[in-house]
Amino acid sequence: MSKFRKKGGKDLPPISTASLPDIVFMLLFFFMVSTTMREVTYKVQIRLPEATELSKLEKKSLVSYIYVGEPLQQYQKTFGLASRIQLNDQFANVADIQDYVIAEREARSEEERPHMITSLKVDENTKMGIVTDIKQELRKSAALHINYSSRQRVER
DSSP, rough: OOOOOOOOOOOOOOOOTTTHHHHHHHHHHHHHOOOOOOOOOEEEEEEEEEEEOOOOOGGGGEEEEEEEEEGGGGGGHHSSSSEEEEEETTTEEEEGGGHHHHHHTSSOTTTGGGGGGEEEEEEETHHHHHHHHHHHHHTTTTTEEEOOOEEEHHHH
């Protein structure tokens, strides 16, 4: 006769990790596709003013941004505390705005150029004089579609 043994002494089989690389790559591709990279590194402090009547821009790819505000802490020794203009990743003067607008216009296709918008992201404590100077330079370079960025006012 044969002997029967009980199989109670066996451990659970290990979990299969064969599909783990597939899952990791699927997550990696998802985050690569859905993540947007920051295009500009802010060098000025911007706290946008509040507004009640806002509208969203349709095509953000047609928008060029001009940032105005007090320089960040690490740039204050070099540039002081007065409001400064930032175009892309560089500090600029009012006279540089025309060249910036022309370069942005040249980077677009011919049919997109009439629909370009210049968005001003101006700190709420910035003096209006610098904003007026920027608007005059935009007028000289025929950039007449201007947008003022702001944040939604929260009713209390």
